Amino acid sequence: MRRNKRRQRTLRNVLLCSLGVLTIVLTIFVGKFLINLQKAQNPSDAGRSDSITDAWKENNGSAVPTAPTKEATKIPEPTQVPLLPVEYAAEYTHLTNAAETTYYQNRIAVGIRYPEYENGKKLEKCMEFAEAFMQRRLNSYKNLKDLDGVFVIDYEDGAVESLTSVLFHFTQTVKGKTETEDLLWVYNDKAEEEVASDSLFADRAYIDIAKLLAEQNGMEAVSGTRDAFSLYRFTEEGVHFYYSSGESKAEITVPYIQLHTYMNVTTNGLYVKDMIRDLDPDKPMIALTFDDGPTGVENRTMRVLKALEENDSRATFFILGSVAERAKTELLQALGNSGNELASHTYSHDDRTLKNFTVEELTKEIEDTRRIIYEGTGKYPTFIRPPYGAYNDMVKANSYAPLITWNVDSDDWKLRDRDAVYAHVLEEAKDGRIILMHDIHEFTVEAAELLIPELVSRGFQLVTIRELFYYKGVELENGKVYHSAFN
Ligand code: NI
Numbered sequence: 001m002r003r004n005k006r007r008q009r010t011l012r013n014v015l016l017c018s019l020g021v022l023t024i025v026l027t028i029f030v031g032k033f034l035i036n037l038q039k040a041q042n043p044s045d046a047g048r049s050d051s052i053t054d055a056w057k058e059n060n061g062s063a064v065p066t067a068p069t070k071e072a073t074k075i076p077e078p079t080q081v082p083l084l085p086v087e088y089a090a091e092y093t094h095l096t097n098a099a100e101t102t103y104y105q106n107r108i109a110v111g112i113r114y115p116e117y118e119n120g121k122k123l124e125k126c127m128e129f130a131e132a133f134m135q136r137r138l139n140s141y142k143n144l145k146d147l148d149g150v151f152v153i154d155y156e157d158g159a160v161e162s163l164t165s166v167l168f169h170f171t172q173t174v175k176g177k178t179e180t181e182d183l184l185w186v187y188n189d190k191a192e193e194e195v196a197s198d199s200l201f202a203d204r205a206y207i208d209i210a211k212l213l214a215e216q217n218g219m220e221a222v223s224g225t226r227d228a229f230s231l232y233r234f235t236e237e238g239v240h241f242y243y244s245s246g247e248s249k250a251e252i253t254v255p256y257i258q259l260h261t262y263m264n265v266t267t268n269g270l271y272v273k274d275m276i277r278d279l280d281p282d283k284p285m286i287a288l289t290f291d292d293g294p295t296g297v298e299n300r301t302m303r304v305l306k307a308l309e310e311n312d313s314r315a316t317f318f319i320l321g322s323v324a325e326r327a328k329t330e331l332l333q334a335l336g337n338s339g340n341e342l343a344s345h346t347y348s349h350d351d352r353t354l355k356n357f358t359v360e361e362l363t364k365e366i367e368d369t370r371r372i373i374y375e376g377t378g379k380y381p382t383f384i385r386p387p388y389g390a391y392n393d394m395v396k397a398n399s400y401a402p403l404i405t406w407n408v409d410s411d412d413w414k415l416r417d418r419d420a421v422y423a424h425v426l427e428e429a430k431d432g433r434i435i436l437m438h439d440i441h442e443f444t445v446e447a448a449e450l451l452i453p454e455l456v457s458r459g460f461q462l463v464t465i466r467e468l469f470y471y472k473g474v475e476l477e478n479g480k481v482y483h484s485a486f487n
Helices: 002-041 052-059 070-074 120-139 203-217 256-262 297-310 329-337 359-377 393-398 418-428 442-457 465-471
Strands: 098-105 108-115 149-160 163-174 177-188 193-195 231-234 239-245 248-254 285-291 316-319 341-344 433-438
Touching (some): 120 149, 120 163, 163 231, 177 231, 203 239, 203 248, 203 256, 248 256, 285 442, 285 465, 297 442, 329 359, 341 465, 359 393, 418 433, 418 442, 433 442
Parallel strands (some): 108 149, 285 316, 285 433, 316 341
Antiparallel strands (some): 098 108, 149 163, 163 177, 231 239, 239 248
């Protein structure tokens, strides 16, 4: 009995114990069930991605999306939307490594391909832009739930010097219908900031580009507006524009040399490289500049060109539009082929000075001269020297070129004597200086014929304005005034 009693007690204890364990197990089970129920009701807590950014971060770099999700398992398998991989719009130029991110939600497949920049800030800005683009497209649908759709962004990029362009191509296919849209992103590496793609060029640039496009393609009406040329890409040869106006579409590459004075971001490298000779950066440099010409009288301009060539030297000619208009074709062509730098001294040299012009008058002065110089020499003028060195904020804001004055005046107009000009310039000759002379005077040309070999024999390299600033490491900006390499 005792034994029996003990056995009964043991049995009861075992039963009680089991009951306890069972209770605990049940409690846990019910608890878990309740928690899951709650999670299902609040999907945002269930670890699903709320935005493309989240999905991006989760999927970044991996071909198969890892984004996991209760949400995904709740949704029936998409029937018309392909699972993996998302098909991108086309094959585009990817200068840097391309990365992509994909994710699926409801019956929508979303994929973004983007450039992978090493610079973290640049990468982030670029991704934000692409993501916002995608988000905007998705937001255009009120109800995404029952949409069978594929939304993809691919891109085509380009770069020149410190500027990067990324042309994002968006394609969506919803219920068998395909739509596309393009959007441009521009970044300035040097300033480490985004550039509004529609503000990179001045209004006047579009009129020029339209003209070129019409000439090239034999088109009658080309709209010279910002909107018509809103998409472009930087290439080695120039800016490649995608023209679109109504039904009319065309493409054109415009060399940087034709655009740089219209650009709000200027970089030395945007100019053709052959404008910079291979020079010794440690030897002193001087930029001789000749204003108010060219002239055929007594072959003066040609004699300066000859003296420069014979001494392996170059200079910059600030040409007057009104004078070049009357100059002989051969003279203008000789200037254009000489390798010297051609710049603008504006059209009229009016005594009122540019400061007292209206914006329209100033623009006309600059535009006319630009056209005349180009038509005569085949070269676009690179800089502007305001007559009398007179400028103000209005002139700076509307010139669309670096304004180059001088810090040594040869005083030729005052001295009017070969030997006096010669002696004065030699005395003032120092590294980095810009010297003002006029190739229209006989005594100046005679002085130059002596000065050029003399300066070279004293160890100076006679250079163009472009070369001077390039070798002194000064970035020339439109609308800024420069008196010398050291200002
Ligand atoms: Ni002048």
